[in-house]
Amino acid sequence: MLLNTFRNMILVAFVAVAILIGGCGRQVKTDTTKLTPVSKPKREQAIFAAGCFWGVEQTFRQVKGVRMTEVGFLGGKVANPTYKQVCRTNTGHAEAVRIVFDPSLVSYEYLLAVFWGCHDPTTLNRQGPDVGSQYRSAIFYANDAQKALATKTRDQLARSGLHSKKIVTEINPTSKFYRAGEYHQQYHEKRGGGSCTSSIKKK
Numbered sequence: 001m002l003l004n005t006f007r008n009m010i011l012v013a014f015v016a017v018a019i020l021i022g023g024c025g026r027q028v029k030t031d032t033t034k035l036t037p038v039s040k041p042k043r044e045q046a047i048f049a050a051g052c053f054w055g056v057e058q059t060f061r062q063v064k065g066v067r068m069t070e071v072g073f074l075g076g077k078v079a080n081p082t083y084k085q086v087c088r089t090n091t092g093h094a095e096a097v098r099i100v101f102d103p104s105l106v107s108y109e110y111l112l113a114v115f116w117g118c119h120d121p122t123t124l125n126r127q128g129p130d131v132g133s134q135y136r137s138a139i140f141y142a143n144d145a146q147k148a149l150a151t152k153t154r155d156q157l158a159r160s161g162l163h164s165k166k167i168v169t170e171i172n173p174t175s176k177f178y179r180a181g182e183y184h185q186q187y188h189e190k191r192g193g194g195s196c197t198s199s200i201k202k203k
Helices: 002-024 053-060 083-088 108-117 144-161 187-191
Strands: 043-048 066-074 093-099 135-142 170-174
Touching: 002 093, 002 187, 043 053, 043 108, 053 066, 053 083, 053 170, 053 187, 093 135, 108 144, 144 170
Parallel strands: 135 170
Antiparallel strands: 043 093, 043 135, 066 093
């Protein structure tokens, strides 16, 4: 009886090894039609000009839902302008901040509120001590929805009586954005300094 039991154990082990060996060479196929696709987080873009881009960028980097910022130039007539060219010659560019944000966490309308609140939209080609067309107030919209919200909030602000002077902010379609040199990116975080003229709380 012990001999039979031993023989049975050998047989079971042999069958198990055969199954393992036979299965090793097989390619297991996965039915991808039953897998739930993983959606990537949605991202949108906003571009604002509100004076010196160092402080403007710092302000928007404090807003929850903003995923990336970079400073640069757009709205001019010269390709690949340098900072010195924009400041010293009439290239027509504005210093601007490009913002990539998650619309599920922060709305474009809220970003507009930050924009209107962080600078004076009634001073033509100037913000504080910074004078020149590169410091103009401008919104560069990416689509009709952004254009409509920019126009709506501008008109609401004008009717509010908050500013005694006329709002001179430009509302233009976005154009080629030229990223400024690395020296200018996150300038205040690297070297210390304030943000825009108004204090904006985190959302």
